[in-house]
Amino acid sequence: xxxxxxxxxxxxxxxxxxxxxxxxxxxxxxxxxxxxxxxxxxxxxxxxxxxxxxxxxxxxxxxxxxxxxxxxxxxxxxxxxxxxxxxxxxxxxxxxxxxxxxxxxxxxxxxxxxxxxxxxxxxxxxxxxxxxxxxxxxxxxxxxxxxxxxxxxxxxxxxxxxxxxxxxxxxxxxxxxxxxxxxxxxxx
Numbered sequence: 001x002x003x004x005x006x007x008x009x010x011x012x013x014x015x016x017x018x019x020x021x022x023x024x025x026x027x028x029x030x031x032x033x034x035x036x037x038x039x040x041x042x043x044x045x046x047x048x049x050x051x052x053x054x055x056x057x058x059x060x061x062x063x064x065x066x067x068x069x070x071x072x073x074x075x076x077x078x079x080x081x082x083x084x085x086x087x088x089x090x091x092x093x094x095x096x097x098x099x100x101x102x103x104x105x106x107x108x109x110x111x112x113x114x115x116x117x118x119x120x121x122x123x124x125x126x127x128x129x130x131x132x133x134x135x136x137x138x139x140x141x142x143x144x145x146x147x148x149x150x151x152x153x154x155x156x157x158x159x160x161x162x163x164x165x166x167x168x169x170x171x172x173x174x175x176x177x178x179x180x181x182x183x184x185x186x187x188x
Contacts, residue, residue, distance in 0.1 A: 006135045013048050013131025013141075015041045015081065017093050020124035020145050028138045028185035038128060039099060042085030045163055048129055050141060052077045052180075077170035077180055079127060079143060082163035086154060094152045094164050096123050122147060127168050137185040144179055145171045 022037035032038050056070040083090045088111040089099045095113055102111045124145045133139030150167030170179040 009132060009134060011132045012044070013129045013139075015044060015048060016128040016130065017041055018126045018128065019098075020126055022126045024126075024128075024142055024144075024181075025140065028133070028140050028183040029187070032128065032130060039089070041083055041090055041093065042087070043083075045082045045084045045161065048079060048081045048131075050077065050079050050129070050143075050180075077143065078149075079129070079146070079168045079170075080150070080166065082165050084161070084163055086162050086164055090164055091152070091154075093125070094148055094166050096125075096148050098123055124171060125168075133184040137187070139185070140181075140183045142181050142183070143168060143170045144177060144181070145173045147171060 016032060016034070016038040018037040018039065023033075025032055034040055053076050054072055055074040057073045058067045059069045059071065061068055083094070088102045088109055092099050092101050092111050097111070097113070102109060104110075124147055127143040127146050129139075129141040131139055131141075146168040148166050149169045150165055152164065152166075154162055154164060156162055173179050
């Protein structure tokens with residue numbers, strides 16, 4: 001089998017957040033409109049990882065030793081990274097708060113957390129990754145409805161950088177809108 005070296009991929013991606021339902025760029029190379037509907041989350045450390053997993057239930061019958069069929073029972077997609085820019089706006093995003101929750105009062109910028117009510121709808125977001133595709137072209141990955149489900153911690157140490165770890169989990173959108181879309185630029 002021949003190897004097509006232009007299909008090999010390396011390099012970082014930029015990450016943006018928008019409200020659930022944010023207008024998606026029309027193509028893989030269209031401008032990303034910031035600060036609205038998309039906000040750049042800035043630098044990351046350790047890369048961006050999108051993990052998609054599927055769980056299947058195996059059906060069985062007495063008459064066949066092999067597995068006759070499997071049925072999909074669960075589908076999950078998760079994006080994980082460490083936000084290197086530890087702004088209050090990024091902390092708000094990590095806590096599933098709107099960036100508008102960060103307010104300026106006199107000479108201070110403030111984000112108040114806590115007091116969440118059980119059973120109240122949460123703030124879903126859209127996540128957009130902008131990076132490289134094979135052949136050096138552009139690839140966009142959009143998670144259309146996501147919720148940050150990871151623990152939020154900030155380690156302040158004299159010999160280490162502080163990050164905001166995030167774990168965005170994709171959620172169902174509708175029968176006609178898929179939760180995730182990959183878009184590669186194929187212009188010649």
